[in-house]
Amino acid sequence: MSLALQIVVTGLAAGGVYGVVAIGYTxxxxxxxxxxxxxxxxxxxxxxxxxxxxxxTGPVTQTSVGGARFVLALAIGxxxxxxxxxxxxxxxxxxxxxxxxxxxxxxxxxAIAFAIRAVLSxxxxxPSYVFPDPLPFRDIGKxxxxxxxxxxxxxxxxxxxxxxxxxxxxxxWTLEHTRSGRGLQAIASDLEGxxxxxIPVTRLVAGAFGVAGGLAGLxxxxxxxxxxxxxxxxxxxxxxxxxxxxxxxxxxxxRAFAAGLTLGVAxxxxxxxxxxxxxxxxxxxxxxxxxxxxxxxxxxxxxxLELE
Amino acid sequence: MRSAALTRTGTAIAxxxxxxxxxxxxxxxxxxxxxxxxxxxxxxxxxxDVQSLASWLYLALAATGLGxxxxxxxxxxxxxxAFMAIGAFTAALLxxxxxxxxxxxxxSGLVVATLAGLVLGVAFVRxxxxxxxxxxxxxAWLVALTLAAFPAISGGAQGLVISRGSLGETAxxxxxxxxVVISSLALFAIARGAPGRALSALRERRAAALxxxxxxxxxxxxxxxxSAGIGGLAGALSVQLAGIADPAGYGPFLSFKxxxxxxLGGMTSAIGGIAGLGVISGITHLSHWIGALEHLSTxxxxxxLAALLLLAVLGLGGQGLVPFxxxxxxxxxxxxxxxxxxxxxxxxxxxxLGAHGISKSFGGLxxxxxxxxxxxxxxxxxxxxxxxxxxxxxxxxxxxxLVPDSGRIELDRExxxxxxxxxxxxxxIVRTLQRTAVFEGMTALENVLVGADLRRRHAGAVRTxxxxxxSRAEDERARAGAHGLLEVVGLGAAAETPxxxxxSSEQRLxxxxxxxxxxxxxxxxxxxxxxxxxxxxxxxxxxxxxxxRSGLSIVLVEHNLRLVRAVASSVIVLxxxxxxxxxxxxxIARLPRxxxxxxxxxxx
Numbered sequence: 001m002s003l004a005l006q007i008v009v010t011g012l013a014a015g016g017v018y019g020v021v022a023i024g025y026t027x028x029x030x031x032x033x034x035x036x037x038x039x040x041x042x043x044x045x046x047x048x049x050x051x052x053x054x055x056x057t058g059p060v061t062q063t064s065v066g067g068a069r070f071v072l073a074l075a076i077g078x079x080x081x082x083x084x085x086x087x088x089x090x091x092x093x094x095x096x097x098x099x100x101x102x103x104x105x106x107x108x109x110x111a112i113a114f115a116i117r118a119v120l121s122x123x124x125x126x127p128s129y130v131f132p133d134p135l136p137f138r139d140i141g142k143x144x145x146x147x148x149x150x151x152x153x154x155x156x157x158x159x160x161x162x163x164x165x166x167x168x169x170x171x172x173w174t175l176e177h178t179r180s181g182r183g184l185q186a187i188a189s190d191l192e193g194x195x196x197x198x199i200p201v202t203r204l205v206a207g208a209f210g211v212a213g214g215l216a217g218l219x220x221x222x223x224x225x226x227x228x229x230x231x232x233x234x235x236x237x238x239x240x241x242x243x244x245x246x247x248x249x250x251x252x253x254x255r256a257f258a259a260g261l262t263l264g265v266a267x268x269x270x271x272x273x274x275x276x277x278x279x280x281x282x283x284x285x286x287x288x289x290x291x292x293x294x295x296x297x298x299x300x301x302x303x304x305l306e307l308e
Numbered sequence: 309m310r311s312a313a314l315t316r317t318g319t320a321i322a323x324x325x326x327x328x329x330x331x332x333x334x335x336x337x338x339x340x341x342x343x344x345x346x347x348x349x350x351x352x353x354x355x356x357d358v359q360s361l362a363s364w365l366y367l368a369l370a371a372t373g374l375g376x377x378x379x380x381x382x383x384x385x386x387x388x389x390a391f392m393a394i395g396a397f398t399a400a401l402l403x404x405x406x407x408x409x410x411x412x413x414x415x416s417g418l419v420v421a422t423l424a425g426l427v428l429g430v431a432f433v434r435x436x437x438x439x440x441x442x443x444x445x446x447x448a449w450l451v452a453l454t455l456a457a458f459p460a461i462s463g464g465a466q467g468l469v470i471s472r473g474s475l476g477e478t479a480x481x482x483x484x485x486x487x488v489v490i491s492s493l494a495l496f497a498i499a500r501g502a503p504g505r506a507l508s509a510l511r512e513r514r515a516a517a518l519x520x521x522x523x524x525x526x527x528x529x530x531x532x533x534x535s536a537g538i539g540g541l542a543g544a545l546s547v548q549l550a551g552i553a554d555p556a557g558y559g560p561f562l563s564f565k566x567x568x569x570x571x572l573g574g575m576t577s578a579i580g581g582i583a584g585l586g587v588i589s590g591i592t593h594l595s596h597w598i599g600a601l602e603h604l605s606t607x608x609x610x611x612x613l614a615a616l617l618l619l620a621v622l623g624l625g626g627q628g629l630v631p632f633x634x635x636x637x638x639x640x641x642x643x644x645x646x647x648x649x650x651x652x653x654x655x656x657x658x659x660x661l662g663a664h665g666i667s668k669s670f671g672g673l674x675x676x677x678x679x680x681x682x683x684x685x686x687x688x689x690x691x692x693x694x695x696x697x698x699x700x701x702x703x704x705x706x707x708x709x710l711v712p713d714s715g716r717i718e719l720d721r722e723x724x725x726x727x728x729x730x731x732x733x734x735x736x737i738v739r740t741l742q743r744t745a746v747f748e749g750m751t752a753l754e755n756v757l758v759g760a761d762l763r764r765r766h767a768g769a770v771r772t773x774x775x776x777x778x779s780r781a782e783d784e785r786a787r788a789g790a791h792g793l794l795e796v797v798g799l800g801a802a803a804e805t806p807x808x809x810x811x812s813s814e815q816r817l818x819x820x821x822x823x824x825x826x827x828x829x830x831x832x833x834x835x836x837x838x839x840x841x842x843x844x845x846x847x848x849x850x851x852x853x854x855x856x857r858s859g860l861s862i863v864l865v866e867h868n869l870r871l872v873r874a875v876a877s878s879v880i881v882l883x884x885x886x887x888x889x890x891x892x893x894x895x896i897a898r899l900p901r902x903x904x905x906x907x908x909x910x911x912x
């Protein structure tokens with residue numbers, strides 16, 4: 001019981017991050033048909049830009065950063081991530097979309113992913129970083145860990161879950177109740193129609209690229225202090241988010257979010273599960289979900305071949 | 309008997325030699341000289357250099373393999389590194405755990421990677437390009453994470469240490485060089501042969517290629533499996549050369565590097581992957597050298613350099629290095645095509661196409677209601693009616709791109725209602741598309757050949773590579789036939805003109821010739837005269853008349869009443885999916901409703 005509770009809460013916390021990343025993929029895919037292969041590295045960009053302003057590239061302890069400086073760092077980190085997302089769309093992806101060259105934008109997004117990773121690993125040379133924690137979770141319970149029904153759970157996990165749900169809700173609410181959001185929906189359902197009625201397509205889509213990265217970056221920053229973070233962590237988050245988005249076929253944002261949460265819990269379960277006495281263990285944690293995603297892609301019933 | 313066969317073989321060999329001489333321009337001389345020099349290189353280099361060159365060549369082999377999937381089939385594969393890894397660890401495990409020899413291990417790597425490619429390919433090649441890229445990207449991660457997570461397979465952080473065995477680095481080098489040359493020659497031959505033509509038709513206009521009966525799934529699967537197998541072989545050999553299988557070397561970056569190499573070098577070129585890899589390695593070495601001067605380690609910048617190079621080339625709108633150089637300096641035209649002997653292939657006998665009570669609705673919209681008709685050999689049946697009356701829908705149910713909700717379609721009294729497009733084309737039902745749909749990157753002749761290749765029996769990838777006498781003879785017949793068909797539609801002089809440079813009605817005639825090249829028995833024509841001048845319409849009507857007299861069954865969807873009256877044997881008028889009149893062209897033309905629809909209500 002206590003183990004199950006621990007698995008679910010830890011899983012949901014990890015899954016909340018995956019879910020927000022998956023929303024980013026889904027949003028961009030539905031708007032443009034693009035799968036943003038660099039999204040995970042934009043997350044890393046947001047996290048490390050925040051870290052750079054908050055604490056520099058040196059060693060950090062969790063308590064060493066003050067509130068005001070962290071807020072500034074967070075603002076800059078998210079702004080960098082947002083701007084990078086917008087510019088990527090405008091300068092690197094849109095030209096290929098306009099030409100109808102899928103291979104072109106696939107190559108460009110993957111190239112940008114590796115370029116970001118290379119720059120980050122050149123600046124942040126340590127194998128991994130502790131992320132500063134401006135919120136005083138460590139003052140609650142025993143060093144930030146509370147015991148509920150026998151399960152030891154990081155207080156931060158609840159915060160991450162709440163933030164992820166809030167961001168997912170915010171994203172959906174924005175899509176449905178704001179002018180820009182309705183514009184985006186119009187673009188997703190009928191690009192030419194949207195252009196004809198005067199919706200500023202390029203500006204809105206560029207904004208969506210920025211927001212997709214910014215939201216994912218924000219929730220990743222919130223979760224970052226709970227474990228060491230390195231340059232590859234962002235890329236891996238990107239892969240997890242992609243797995244979640246692929247499993248639900250780039251469906252609606254809520255479905256992508258739910259898939260992310262499920263993926264998180266599934267991973268936590270796999271990591272500590274044993275099937276008829278055989279320990280699955282952490283080795284299977286990363287591998288099984290990707291295999292499942294590939295199976296889903298392979299087996300999904302597709303609409304009749306596009307022939308005309 | 310025997311001497312006749314010998315003579316035939318002799319003639320075939322002589323012809324092959326003649327062709328080879330014709331194609332043997334100075335670039336081929338230069339390439340051959342380069343290969344010979346490269347083969348001799350180990351005599352002048354020390355073993356460390358030979359080893360690193362050999363290891364580079366294996367990477368080039370994997371990149372050439374990837375050219376099959378990316379260049380030939382246009383599938384953005386981000387998973388070539390995964391197949392290298394599969395080959396490498398198969399070989400490494402067999403060498404270390406099962407005591408296999410180097411060649412057994414290499415062969416097993418090839419086989420396992422090919423099988424993996426086959427299984428994954430069956431699932432992946434049906435996907436669109438975007439999902440294909442996603443699937444191969446996830447595959448790259450799956451393999452990398454599997455290797456990281458299971459030390460039992462990968463040997464953990466230390467990797468698997470393989471004893472050198474009987475193959476020295478010089479042997480590896482020569483083997484790698486020979487494999488690279490063979491695989492790029494094969495890629496070159498396939499790209500220029502029938503499979504390459506079909507794949508590039510598919511890349512350009514999928515719908516039009518499918519309508520001509522191109523076997524998309526099979527061709528793309530073949531390209532993908534080939535690329536996986538070559539990648540696996542490269543991995544299995546390079547891992548033995550290195551003497552260690554290090555799981556960290558087979559991450560997604562390897563896949564990206566190979567993909568970037570193919571695009572950098574030019575995906576349309578058989579040596580694009582090699583050239584691109586050369587550029588990446590050259591720049592990387594340069595940066596390491598500069599870094600060493602400053603006592604910096606620049607290894608961490610390698611991905612950056614590859615990425616930036618790729619971004620630069622793509623940003624400049626480049627087709628890649630090799631096509632760029634070819635345009636700039638080489639300027640060697642293609643070897644002149646064999647003298648254009650034109651022969652009109654004997655037309656196939658027409659067949660009876662019958663439709664019985666066909667209905668089709670899209671949601672609440674009735675597109676076809678209870679349509680019955682019959683088109684027989686030597687006749688032209690015209691379907692006319694206003695826009696949205698169901699004419700094209702009817703053609704689509706005949707050609708197999710649409711399954712009717714109810715009713716039966718028969719060919720020579722045999723039900724084919726459920727038969728998919730590909731099968732119907734093989735049975736002889738061929739349709740031209742409403743929009744102009746030529747393959748603009750090809751010449752008029754090549755366009756027609758795409759249709760002709762469908763009926764060829766000796767044009768598979770292997771036969772194309774080996775250029776077997778049968779395959780070559782067949783190729784010559786196909787070319788002559790295609791020439792003949794271009795003459796039939798009046799475009800004999802335009803055979804070598806790029807299709808993009810033809811006028812739109814000439815493009816429609818090319819499309820018609822491509823359809824005819826598959827020796828159809830029933831020809832479905834969708835607005836073949838649209839947008840043509842009176843002269844064009846006259847030309848089309850002469851062509852159709854001749855085809856009818858040759859015994860073909862033709863169903864014609866047309867807006868141009870003049871053409872219908874000139875060629876049709878009988879006419880069916882559709883409105884809102886229903887037949888509102890049928891009869892001879894003249895009788896139909898006199899009907900008030902038709903006059904109203906086509907000529908307006910004014911009396912002439």
